[in-house]
Amino acid sequence: MIRKTVFGTVMAFLVIVALTTQAGAYLLDMPSPAPRLGSTVAGLSATGGMAPVAEHGPRAVGVRTVDSDEAPVAMTLWYPAVEPEEIRELAYAYGVTIFSPDSSVAFATFPGHATPGAAYDLTGGPYPLVVVSPGFAVTGSSYAWLAEQVVSHGFVVVAPEHRESLDPSGLWRATINRPVDVLAVLDHLDIESRLGGEYGGLIDIGTVAVVGHSYGGYTAIATAGARLDTEVFSETCAAAYADDDPLTFQCDALDGRSDDMAALSRLERVPTGLWPAVADDRIRAVVSIAGDAAMFGTDGLKEVTVPVMAIGGTADTDSPFAWGTRFAYEHVSSTRKIEIALEGAGHMVFAGGCDHMRRVESLVSLGFCSDPGWDRHEAHDIVEHYVTTFLRAELRADPDARAALAPSRQDVPEITYRAEGF
Amino acid sequence: MLTRTRDQHTATKNRRTPLKRLARTAGLLYIAIFILYPVATIVRSSFVAPGDAATTAANIEANESLFRMALAGEATVFLIEIVLAAILYVLLRPVSRSLSLSASFARVAEGVVMAAGTVVMGAFTLVAVSGAGYLAAFSPEQRDALIMFFQDANEYIVLIWGFFFALSLVLTGWLVYRSGFFPKVPGVLLTLAGVGYVAQSFGTIVAPGAAEMLTTLVFALAIPGELVFALWLVTKGVDEEKWRSRAATTKEAQL
Numbered sequence: 157m158i159r160k161t162v163f164g165t166v167m168a169f170l171v172i173v174a175l176t177t178q179a180g181a182y183l184l185d186m187p188s189p190a191p192r193l194g195s196t197v198a199g200l201s202a203t204g205g206m207a208p209v210a211e212h213g214p215r216a217v218g219v220r221t222v223d224s225d226e227a228p229v230a231m232t233l234w235y236p237a238v239e240p241e242e243i244r245e246l247a248y249a250y251g252v253t254i255f256s257p258d259s260s261v262a263f264a265t266f267p268g269h270a271t272p273g274a275a276y277d278l279t280g281g282p283y284p285l286v287v288v289s290p291g292f293a294v295t296g297s298s299y300a301w302l303a304e305q306v307v308s309h310g311f312v313v314v315a316p317e318h319r320e321s322l323d324p325s326g327l328w329r330a331t332i333n334r335p336v337d338v339l340a341v342l343d344h345l346d347i348e349s350r351l352g353g354e355y356g357g358l359i360d361i362g363t364v365a366v367v368g369h370s371y372g373g374y375t376a377i378a379t380a381g382a383r384l385d386t387e388v389f390s391e392t393c394a395a396a397y398a399d400d401d402p403l404t405f406q407c408d409a410l411d412g413r414s415d416d417m418a419a420l421s422r423l424e425r426v427p428t429g430l431w432p433a434v435a436d437d438r439i440r441a442v443v444s445i446a447g448d449a450a451m452f453g454t455d456g457l458k459e460v461t462v463p464v465m466a467i468g469g470t471a472d473t474d475s476p477f478a479w480g481t482r483f484a485y486e487h488v489s490s491t492r493k494i495e496i497a498l499e500g501a502g503h504m505v506f507a508g509g510c511d512h513m514r515r516v517e518s519l520v521s522l523g524f525c526s527d528p529g530w531d532r533h534e535a536h537d538i539v540e541h542y543v544t545t546f547l548r549a550e551l552r553a554d555p556d557a558r559a560a561l562a563p564s565r566q567d568v569p570e571i572t573y574r575a576e577g578f
Numbered sequence: 579m580l581t582r583t584r585d586q587h588t589a590t591k592n593r594r595t596p597l598k599r600l601a602r603t604a605g606l607l608y609i610a611i612f613i614l615y616p617v618a619t620i621v622r623s624s625f626v627a628p629g630d631a632a633t634t635a636a637n638i639e640a641n642e643s644l645f646r647m648a649l650a651g652e653a654t655v656f657l658i659e660i661v662l663a664a665i666l667y668v669l670l671r672p673v674s675r676s677l678s679l680s681a682s683f684a685r686v687a688e689g690v691v692m693a694a695g696t697v698v699m700g701a702f703t704l705v706a707v708s709g710a711g712y713l714a715a716f717s718p719e720q721r722d723a724l725i726m727f728f729q730d731a732n733e734y735i736v737l738i739w740g741f742f743f744a745l746s747l748v749l750t751g752w753l754v755y756r757s758g759f760f761p762k763v764p765g766v767l768l769t770l771a772g773v774g775y776v777a778q779s780f781g782t783i784v785a786p787g788a789a790e791m792l793t794t795l796v797f798a799l800a801i802p803g804e805l806v807f808a809l810w811l812v813t814k815g816v817d818e819e820k821w822r823s824r825a826a827t828t829k830e831a832q833l
Binding site: 174175187265 | 609612613615616617619620623624625626627628629630631632633634636637640641717718719720722723789790793797801805809812813
């Protein structure tokens, strides 16, 4: 009897494991994109119901990855490239470093049209540099949709890989490390942009913008001069807990870690009031997309004087609109600033493209590829349009772009647009 | 008298043991494949971002040990396939020696193609990520593309071993159905699983747009057939009297 029970239990266990692994392999598999290799790319990918607002620029795009043994931070670089004989579609992974900072799991892939390893087009260079800081534990290539669009208008884009894994308890470390990463990238590119360097004639290192999504938005604002204010943040968190505000997610990860953050910053003690800035005067403009800003407090944000564009979704509960996009817009000292609210949009709609997803993501929403209120292509299209126009206005002093940002010129019904200085 | 009966019973029990043990071993090997192969696939698939060569190469490079373990898992699978092929041949030989041999040959061929595909492509991938000096002839983008090429090629090689596996399943299903010492249901389910693999291999090559639907079809058809047969082998084995009777008949007919 006992033997039969043990045998039955073992068999049941084996069957469950077998079924689980079979189902796991099926659900985690990502169907390969339909083979369209060799097809020539024509313009932007189609959007949902809305007419596309972003116009692709005239320049061909090249892409290359830079390993951590070649630079202080591993990164992906998109740049104006010599026009190839034929533009072939390639796939980018929308990846998240779940288990280890060294490797990512691709939740989806989406098409691009850059040419890997293409020769630099130096005829219009050196080009202003745009640093794209990804969301927490999201890979740089996830933002290729934005990078390619920006580069096509005559910029170089670099996306550093911040060494993180998807564990909110590491957010305090990211708070300190991320701005340092960006400055290290700038210093590296500064050296390599000189005559005879790898990027000589390609990058104008004196004209830089930082664009970031989610914690990348925090990074962008920090590198533009915003200073942490952990005392005020603790008070904000106390109120957030009382009101059950979605900000408590950030509070759980950051509040109470000031000692660790100070130690990582090599400060002797936790500063009273504002923390030292980790900024760089080469940065001329910043874009925060669904970015976090509560940790700066109002005084910390006042330190920002460069032009700011803050974009966010009003239904965002990960980086609440009121504590991120709106908070940044209302408290930076910049004379030129823009706030764009995508009405009803969430947080991850601004992350990577989801054209080909793992089966599990199609069947059970994990939150990486779904947004209840918005079509991802439409959201990306709006972001591409406004970010590119803003960068042209601020880094290239393009009068047409500046005029196009005037509130009176806006006619996209899905957004609420506010601006000062345009 | 009583002693003789007990002796006869013991002798019968002893005679039956190897056949039952053989069936149970086949079932356990089947279940081992059922678990090992998807685990190895999950590990490898988590590194591959279809179409994104740079991400795929970086992931494999950063997780080389895990990638090697997945390869070892896949290598174990095709070794098991060869042993399983031999056992199933013996078990189903009484139904038709020639068809049982064909089913086993098909299964061995499946294992060999799987080895040539999955493991050889994996080995090529490891060479490409090794950083050997002569690889400097490739630019980083070309080397990444080479790694992606090997992983993509493996996706097609899966379809090739699928042909052999399908043939093996269809023949095994037919033999099980006709055997009389196995129930008919696993035979029907195995045949359906085989049809699923044939449809996937031919369909994906001829009409790549239907690949996703065909993969789902195989998932739905293959699991019941193979799992039910494996469980039957482990828990019930074969009806030994019928097996021996059938074996005797076949021997006489030299089928």
